[in-house]
Amino acid sequence: MVFDTTDKELLEYLQQDCKQTNKELSNKLGLSVTAVYERIKKLEKAGFINGYVALVNKEKVEKNFTVFCHIKLAQHIQEYVVSFEKEVNKLNEVLECYHLSGDYDYLLKVLVNDMAEFREFMVKKLTTISHIGSTHSMFVINEVKHTTAINFENEK
Amino acid sequence: MVFDTTDKELLEYLQQDCKQTNKELSNKLGLSVTAVYERIKKLEKAGFINGYVALVNKEKVEKNFTVFCHIKLAQHIQEYVVSFEKEVNKLNEVLECYHLSGDYDYLLKVLVNDMAEFREFMVKKLTTISHIGSTHSMFVINEVKHTTAINFENEK
DNA sequence: CCTGAAACTGATTAAAC
DNA sequence: GTTTAATCAGTTTCAGG
Numbered sequence: 001m002v003f004d005t006t007d008k009e010l011l012e013y014l015q016q017d018c019k020q021t022n023k024e025l026s027n028k029l030g031l032s033v034t035a036v037y038e039r040i041k042k043l044e045k046a047g048f049i050n051g052y053v054a055l056v057n058k059e060k061v062e063k064n065f066t067v068f069c070h071i072k073l074a075q076h077i078q079e080y081v082v083s084f085e086k087e088v089n090k091l092n093e094v095l096e097c098y099h100l101s102g103d104y105d106y107l108l109k110v111l112v113n114d115m116a117e118f119r120e121f122m123v124k125k126l127t128t129i130s131h132i133g134s135t136h137s138m139f140v141i142n143e144v145k146h147t148t149a150i151n152f153e154n155e156k
Numbered sequence: 157m158v159f160d161t162t163d164k165e166l167l168e169y170l171q172q173d174c175k176q177t178n179k180e181l182s183n184k185l186g187l188s189v190t191a192v193y194e195r196i197k198k199l200e201k202a203g204f205i206n207g208y209v210a211l212v213n214k215e216k217v218e219k220n221f222t223v224f225c226h227i228k229l230a231q232h233i234q235e236y237v238v239s240f241e242k243e244v245n246k247l248n249e250v251l252e253c254y255h256l257s258g259d260y261d262y263l264l265k266v267l268v269n270d271m272a273e274f275r276e277f278m279v280k281k282l283t284t285i286s287h288i289g290s291t292h293s294m295f296v297i298n299e300v301k302h303t304t305a306i307n308f309e310n311e312k
Numbered sequence: 313c314c315t316g317a318a319a320c321t322g323a324t325t326a327a328a329c
Numbered sequence: 330g331t332t333t334a335a336t337c338a339g340t341t342t343c344a345g346g
Contacts, residue, residue, distance in 0.1 A: 014210035050211040054170035060204045085300045092307035097300040144241045144253040151248035
């Protein structure tokens with residue numbers, strides 16, 4: 001499938017605001033409405049777009065306490081890895097989890113109401129997962145930047 | 157403004173898929189289409205929703221190299237903090253940046269094509285920012301979990 | 313890739329309960 | 330909160346260039 005500069009530009013616009021009309025997009029891209037429509041469908045069918053979602057204001061819903069947790073497994077055996085990853089996926093306070101290179105095995109982004117809820121999460125949920133060796137928590141003082149949009153600037 | 161359990165449920169659905177019709181949402185929530193429409197407008201106007209965006213498949217667009225960078229400033233004076241945060245905001249490879257408690261001052265999520273591009277980013281962009289004391293990079297081996305949806309399970 | 317038109321679907325507003 | 334209905338706007342499909 002062809003994936004050209006126009007497609008990248010289109011994806012950038014959709015990553016900014018997916019509710020804008022094809023007419024608006026057609027103006028920005030210099031294409032016809034039909035052409036925009038067909039490009040979007042092409043990108044959707046080819047799997048370039050994982051979905052369209054609403055982004056919620058964390059402060060408004062009182063979920064403004066973000067913590068990054070580094071986690072080390074007790075041992076790096078296949079069984080522990082699989083079971084840990086499965087358990088982590090079930091925790092709804094964990095928005096993101098990455099298997100990392102370096103001193104720690106995993107990095108988790110945890111979102112809760114406040115310190116009290118984080119304590120609850122640590123004691124009753126995270127540390128009850130088996131095979132965890134050690135954890136190290138870092139609290140977010142301030143969110144300096146946060147975007148979900150992948151940038152294609154360097155490829156134009 | 158009232159913000160009840162139904163609103164939370166509605167936000168959960170919109171965080172999963174913001175393109176579903178009000179009719180679909182009305183079925184899920186047991187409300188009329190008009191009620192759904194009015195609740196969404198209420199939430200939008202009250203600032204609960206930051207926006208509606210397309211989520212792009214990183215693998216498809218060859219941007220599948222994620223790196224977390226810990227950064228320590230040379231000194232923790234106001235001037236350095238402000239200027240660093242301003243500079244970081246300009247870097248389009250940086251999707252997220254957090255001011256943290258702990259050993260390091262900042263945590264950056266960097267998304268690039270590959271190691272070569274990351275090297276370029278480090279040498280030509282990140283380390284040219286003034287007042288950086290030291291950096292520590294951790295490469296993502298595998299993305300275990302990644303969602304943008306805030307969960308309200310514990311509040312129901 | 314384009315234009316234009318037709319058909320359809322959903323959003324939006326209003327009225328009445 | 331509900332229903333219904335009217336209107337408008339946007340999507341989707343199609344024909345033809």
